[in-house]
Amino acid sequence: MSNHRFTVFLFLFCSIFSQNVKSEDIRFSDYFQNKTMRVDYFHTGNNVTEVFAIDRIVNDGDWAGSLTQLQDKMNLGLYFFEVIDKGKNQVIYSRGFASIFGEWQLTPEASEYGSFHESIRFPWPLEPFTLVISKRGSDNFFHKIWEKEIDPNSRFVNRAEPELPFKSWTVIENGDPHYKVDIVVLGDGYRYDQMEKFRADVNRLVSELFAVEPFQSRKSDFNVRAVFTPCQQAGINKPHPGVYARTPLSLTYGAFDSERYVLGFDNRSIREVASLVPYEFMIILVNERTYGGGGIYNLYSTVSADNKFADYIMVHEFGHQFAALTDEYYSSSVSYEGPSIEIEPWEPNITALKDPNNLKWKHLVDPSTPIPTPWNKETFDKFSYQIQIERHEIRARNEPEEVMEALFERERKFETQLINNMEYIGKVGAFEGAGYNQYGMYRPETDCIMFTRNRQAFCKVCQEAISKIINLYVQ
Numbered sequence: 001m002s003n004h005r006f007t008v009f010l011f012l013f014c015s016i017f018s019q020n021v022k023s024e025d026i027r028f029s030d031y032f033q034n035k036t037m038r039v040d041y042f043h044t045g046n047n048v049t050e051v052f053a054i055d056r057i058v059n060d061g062d063w064a065g066s067l068t069q070l071q072d073k074m075n076l077g078l079y080f081f082e083v084i085d086k087g088k089n090q091v092i093y094s095r096g097f098a099s100i101f102g103e104w105q106l107t108p109e110a111s112e113y114g115s116f117h118e119s120i121r122f123p124w125p126l127e128p129f130t131l132v133i134s135k136r137g138s139d140n141f142f143h144k145i146w147e148k149e150i151d152p153n154s155r156f157v158n159r160a161e162p163e164l165p166f167k168s169w170t171v172i173e174n175g176d177p178h179y180k181v182d183i184v185v186l187g188d189g190y191r192y193d194q195m196e197k198f199r200a201d202v203n204r205l206v207s208e209l210f211a212v213e214p215f216q217s218r219k220s221d222f223n224v225r226a227v228f229t230p231c232q233q234a235g236i237n238k239p240h241p242g243v244y245a246r247t248p249l250s251l252t253y254g255a256f257d258s259e260r261y262v263l264g265f266d267n268r269s270i271r272e273v274a275s276l277v278p279y280e281f282m283i284i285l286v287n288e289r290t291y292g293g294g295g296i297y298n299l300y301s302t303v304s305a306d307n308k309f310a311d312y313i314m315v316h317e318f319g320h321q322f323a324a325l326t327d328e329y330y331s332s333s334v335s336y337e338g339p340s341i342e343i344e345p346w347e348p349n350i351t352a353l354k355d356p357n358n359l360k361w362k363h364l365v366d367p368s369t370p371i372p373t374p375w376n377k378e379t380f381d382k383f384s385y386q387i388q389i390e391r392h393e394i395r396a397r398n399e400p401e402e403v404m405e406a407l408f409e410r411e412r413k414f415e416t417q418l419i420n421n422m423e424y425i426g427k428v429g430a431f432e433g434a435g436y437n438q439y440g441m442y443r444p445e446t447d448c449i450m451f452t453r454n455r456q457a458f459c460k461v462c463q464e465a466i467s468k469i470i471n472l473y474v475q
């Protein structure tokens, strides 16, 4: 038994930190300059294969991250990168992340090849290093899929300072970026004469983020800056209703052919603009009322700034980007059987409950709460199913946005009332229905910003996950 445990431990160790590479605490100034290196590359493949090809390596401005928390032990994300000093054969920086490619690979579009531009950012190494990218396998461990040797002093590395003619400003300033979480807010689809609107949208939505725990009580741990990239016409690309636009950041609705999924595929332009200020996390507001947004761990989150539910979208999508929280919601169907879930998901806020006695958020559960935890699921599912049908019909008829907003308002009213009357409201347990699965997957509380659009908080498990990430950037 103990032998088996040892093997598992060894495997985990070797998988997360590349084989035979030392992983000790290191002194920043021994290995790095106070600048950010950005490696831009193309991530190309289909549903069975993927390859990487360097685009270019550039200076991305001053280093805003921690000087001490250089190695990421959080075990989050579909991908993981490591910077390994060649001379000392030591991991000197690492981070988990997710990517558009990683999501796209699971869509029907990936039956054909696709190519996505991505960036990895880390403090500027003084000496030659190996960049390693690993991917989480079906065993839940990371396995190396690419490596590239880079000499920071070679002519293939462009050390010129970033320079672009866009206006940037500080929204919240609490101190030295090395000891703060730094957020950059970009905007797309704002006209030249709409800078004040963008400024007001930024202030309003950033306030919404800091009205929610744990961001509220830890606001002094954050800096927020904004960059304005105007265009000729208001709005972004919306292919589903046939509204086409070409904007500076190329944000678009309809990512992976989902009408409300807003992403930007022109990563190079987005990163160039963001590099004008120090940042670790990025929010992109789109000057639109049509409901939409997106959020990918350690990439960015997007929000339709004028939607009636923009406050919710802002906070929910930031949860994806910031702490790798997954959706706790699911689509209800009339069928009573779901696919069986084989592997415990790595995301912090859902569980397949394979071992109810060792629930991953067990430390937050009151012993008197039953696992799994009963809730009024049948009523909820029946109602949600009707709402989905209506939602689909509203979009199919191309109705004005206020019709959709009214539907969401009705949904919110019903769900709030239903959830507020449940026996285990406010308790941490394991409530069936989570992570797009109606059955066999469980969420921590009756309600959470990752579950419904109700006016409520992050559940305690999500709050804890967010706090851990804040800690990674403030010391």
Ligand SMILES: [Zn+2]
Pocket (backbone or CB within 6 Å): 328, 349, 444, 448, 449, 450, 451, 458, 459, 460, 461, 462
């Ligand atoms: Zn939650």
